[in-house]
Amino acid sequence: xLDDFMTRATLAGVGVAFxxxxxxxxxxxxxxxxxxxxxxxxxxxxxxxxxxxxxxxFTGALAVALLMALTVTLLAGRGxxxxxxxxxxxxxxxxxxxxxxxxxxxxxIDLMAYLFGDILAVSRSDLAVIWGGAALVVVLIAWRWSxxxxxxxxxxxxxxxxxxxxxxxxxxxxxxxxxxxxxIKVVGVLLIAAMLIIPAAAARSLARSPETMALxxxxxxxxxxxxxxxxxxxxxxxxxxxxxxxxxxxFAFFSLIGWQRHSRS
Amino acid sequence: MNLITVEDLSVSYGANTVLKHVNMGVEPGxxxxxxxxxxxxxxxxxxxxxxxxxxxxxQVKRKPGLKIGYVPQKLHIDPTLPITxxxxxxxxxxxxxxxxxxxxxxAGVPDLLKRQMSQLSGGQFQRVMLARALINRPEIxxxxxxxxxxxxxxxxxxxxxxxxxxxxxxxxxxxISHELHVVxxxxxxxxxxxxxxxxxxxxxVVASAPEYRALFGTGTxxxxxxxxxxxxxxxxxxxxxxxxxxxx
Numbered sequence: 258x259l260d261d262f263m264t265r266a267t268l269a270g271v272g273v274a275f276x277x278x279x280x281x282x283x284x285x286x287x288x289x290x291x292x293x294x295x296x297x298x299x300x301x302x303x304x305x306x307x308x309x310x311x312x313x314x315f316t317g318a319l320a321v322a323l324l325m326a327l328t329v330t331l332l333a334g335r336g337x338x339x340x341x342x343x344x345x346x347x348x349x350x351x352x353x354x355x356x357x358x359x360x361x362x363x364x365x366i367d368l369m370a371y372l373f374g375d376i377l378a379v380s381r382s383d384l385a386v387i388w389g390g391a392a393l394v395v396v397l398i399a400w401r402w403s404x405x406x407x408x409x410x411x412x413x414x415x416x417x418x419x420x421x422x423x424x425x426x427x428x429x430x431x432x433x434x435x436x437x438x439x440x441i442k443v444v445g446v447l448l449i450a451a452m453l454i455i456p457a458a459a460a461r462s463l464a465r466s467p468e469t470m471a472l473x474x475x476x477x478x479x480x481x482x483x484x485x486x487x488x489x490x491x492x493x494x495x496x497x498x499x500x501x502x503x504x505x506x507x508f509a510f511f512s513l514i515g516w517q518r519h520s521r522s
Numbered sequence: 523m524n525l526i527t528v529e530d531l532s533v534s535y536g537a538n539t540v541l542k543h544v545n546m547g548v549e550p551g552x553x554x555x556x557x558x559x560x561x562x563x564x565x566x567x568x569x570x571x572x573x574x575x576x577x578x579x580x581q582v583k584r585k586p587g588l589k590i591g592y593v594p595q596k597l598h599i600d601p602t603l604p605i606t607x608x609x610x611x612x613x614x615x616x617x618x619x620x621x622x623x624x625x626x627x628x629a630g631v632p633d634l635l636k637r638q639m640s641q642l643s644g645g646q647f648q649r650v651m652l653a654r655a656l657i658n659r660p661e662i663x664x665x666x667x668x669x670x671x672x673x674x675x676x677x678x679x680x681x682x683x684x685x686x687x688x689x690x691x692x693x694x695x696x697x698i699s700h701e702l703h704v705v706x707x708x709x710x711x712x713x714x715x716x717x718x719x720x721x722x723x724x725x726x727v728v729a730s731a732p733e734y735r736a737l738f739g740t741g742t743x744x745x746x747x748x749x750x751x752x753x754x755x756x757x758x759x760x761x762x763x764x765x766x767x768x769x770x
Contacts, residue, residue: 286603407613410597416574417592417664418614457602464604465638 259384262377263490269379269387270482270500273440273452276391278475279398280432281457282467286409287429291340292329293450295347296437299325301446302354303438304371308361314371315386319438325350326430374445374497376486383442390439394432401428406467444497451501452478459508462515477507524549525588525662525694526571530580533566540566542718543580548662553688553695553708557728558715559737564698565595567715568666571696588662591655591693593648595666599639607642607650608635615658622657628690629653630683644671648680656687663687665697681708 259265284293300318307317325346333339358368370378379387398405408415408422415422440449456478457470464470485500492499524547533541541563548554558564569575571582572592584590599605611622619635626632631649634642642650648668655663665684669677685708688695697709712728714720720733728734 286600288600403613409603410599410613411594413569413572413574413594413666414592414597414614416569417572417590419573461602461604465606466609467603467605470604 265379265384266376267486269443271479272387272391273443274478274482275475276394276436277452278456278478279471280436281453282471283429284453285457290454291343293453295343296322296326296433297446297449298347299350300437302350305354305357315438318441322434322437326434330430372445372447374443376443376496387439390435394435397432448497448501455504455508459511462511525585527583531577532579533570534578548694550694551692552710554711555709556698556713556715562716564715589660591660591663593651593655593665593668605639607637610639611654617657625653625656645676660693662694667698
């Protein structure tokens with residue numbers, strides 16, 4: 258079954274959607290959208306480094322994404338606003354990454370494949386990395402769910418209940434870095450944030466509790482992956498962007514339903 | 523035995539010392555109100571008590587295994603986060619539906635269980651936060667300016683509710699406020715804070731204490747008292763403008 262490249266691509270897309278859905282909800286609730294973007298941009302540097310030192314792209318991207326996420330978390334609140342720090346870190350990492358790639362003479366690198374993803378080239382071992390990473394993220398978030406939710410609502414409430422909200426923030430940051438690293442192959446650096454935010458935002462108008470919102474987001478993300486790949490095959494369009502297009506159409510559709518229901522009640 | 527004992531507590535943010543050598547204790551079943559102008563360190567004191575702020579000196583001792591109910595000053599729920607009152611009640615503690623209902627009854631807002639938090643009025647929201655804090659049957663409730671955003675009848679009603687809660691559950695209560703006249707009647711003890719403990723005692727004692735009058739004035743003579751305060755109430759930190767705002 259895994260011999261078919263379409264099957265492998267579909268499984269990869271669905272795996273990323275499952276990890277991105279609950280994480281994306283927190284990204285939306287905590288207004289961290291730019292954080293996802295920035296981590297993804299920094300991952301380009303990781304790709305360049307891993308090609309230079311001939312280690313796996315996943316490892317390189319994960320290392321740089323983690324490093325950036327930790328640095329930003331550490332530096333936040335020390336003189337610069339969060340979005341300024343993210344802007345500095347993300348774009349300098351991207352620029353250094355692009356410059357580093359230009360030094361790699363002799364090796365022909367298809368940078369486009371990393372900017373937009375190359376889901377149709379997903380191998381069996383890629384699939385293992387994607388599902389392994391996705392499972393790790395889902396387990397991490399499910400394990401800390403109630404603490405993450407409390408910390409998202411109010412920091413003092415978290416302290417009063419006996420846990421440190423900064424540690425919860427760190428867990429989210431790490432989960433984000435893992436998701437970015439596994440999703441690079443699927444949707445590429447430029448569209449990772451879309452897989453985080455759009456399904457979660459689309460789920461908002463249908464959900465009545467945080468838990469249902471995460472589940473609906475997972476369903477919408479998985480549907481986008483399956484339908485997007487199908488559309489890419491039929492219409493011969495680029496796969497990653499097609500997935501995001503389907504997600505965006507679902508977002509528009511569910512938002513319209515939500516508004517209509519809202520104005521009627 | 524005290525539920526909470528604060529010993530020689532100092533809190534600084536960088537070079538800025540907001541609390542100096544504060545001592546206080548709370549006994550079971552007691553309602554203690556902390557009053558003070560803006561910037562007097564009230565919230566820092568409460569944050570130190572719940573462990574959100576590390577003391578730069580001194581310590582906060584809690585009775586071992588103390589169950590704390592906390593009502594934050596302001597809780598912002600992002601509009602993108604759907605959450606019902608029932609789910610919110612279970613945020614930090616597992617609770618049966620019956621427990622949720624009982625807590626909402628005690629807080630004076632029955633029948634809200636299925637409502638979205640975003641649909642509540644300001645008064646309902648505060649009471650739901652109170653109910654959530656009550657759900658694990660705390661021995662002490664901490665309220666940080668819990669009536670912010672409520673009008674005067676609303677906050678008076680809220681404080682009456684607090685007295686009812688104490689009568690029904692017997693838990694101790696620490697509240698922070700700058701609405702002195704409203705809070706005073708409900709308190710057993712008042713601590714007047716301005717970077718340090720200016721004075722403390724029963725509401726009547728504190729209201730007539732010169733240190734308290736220096737900070738807040740007496741009724742209509744407040745402005746004059748404040749004027750005098752700036753000149754002859756000599757602390758080594760500045761709070762003239764802040765206390766003026768609090769007195770208004």
